[in-house]
Amino acid sequence: MDSRNLVEFLELVGRLKHMARTGWVLLKIPNPETISGHMYRMAMLSFLVDSKENLNREKIMQMTLIHDLAECIVGDITPHCGVTPEDKHRREDVAMQEICSLLGDKGSEMLELFREYEKQESSEARYVKDLDRLDLIMQAFEYEKRDQIPGKLQEFFTTQDGKIAHPSLKSIADQIITEREALFRIPNNV
Template sequence: METGQLFEFMELVGRLKHMKRTGWLRFGIDDAETIAGHMYRMAVLALLVDTEENINKAKVMEMALVHDLAEAIVGDITPHCGVPVAEKHRREDEAMVEISKLLGNKGPETLKLFREYESRDSPEAKFVKDLDRLDLIMQAYEYEKRDQTHGKLEEFFAASTEHISHPLLKKIANEILTRRAELTPPTVEH
């Protein structure tokens, strides 16, 4: 691998350490998480993969670390950004092609992982998508708890929770919902 290209790759990845996730900014969340923070927790949660399952843990970790890598170039595009889904996917794929060119012989493998995640055509890709949803609702729970704004982020729970299909991750999602229900709703002053 060429060191100049790796330097450029490091700069791109570094952007993700500072880029706040769009959904949280839209809701005015103070000290919102970064894209890199989101990807990191997902990669750590990959440790939950049971070796008895037909899921490759290392591949899940790798996929979690590359699934939002294109956002270093295109930004965090959400459904509320007004960009059609097909256009979002085109932009992200184009960005990943560019990023992969910086990675020498690791580039094709990285691009393949990203595309596999996007198409959800493997047990690993489905698991990583469930991790993505799980991290989203956990983060929403943490913000509601921290800011004492119970119910403010309902949109995130409604859009993600029911789509988690992996049994263990579904159990964790249910635990998050249980704990969220125990949060004290904000009192309304008259």
């Protein structure tokens, strides 16, 4: 691999450390998480994969680390950005091709994993999608607690309701929701 290309790749990845996630910015959440912060927690969650399951934990971890990588070029496009899902996927695929072209042989492997995730072609890709959803509701719950705004981020729970399919991740999501509901029963949101 060419050293100049690797430096360019590192710069692109580095952008994600400073890019706040759009959904939180639009809602004026103070100090919102970055894209890389989101990807990091998802990667950490990949350790939850039970060795008895027929899932490749290494592949899951790799997918978590690249699933939003294209956003370093195209930005964090949400449904509120006025971009069709088809155009979003096209833009992200073009960006991933550009990013992966910097990495020689490793780039084609990364692009293949990204496309597998985008098309939800494997059990690992679907698990990573569930991790993405789980992290979203966990982050919303954390903001509601931190900023003392119970219920303000309901839309994130509503859009994910019933979508987490993996049993162990669904169990964690249910626990988050249980704890969130308990928060509403606390007098004066204390």
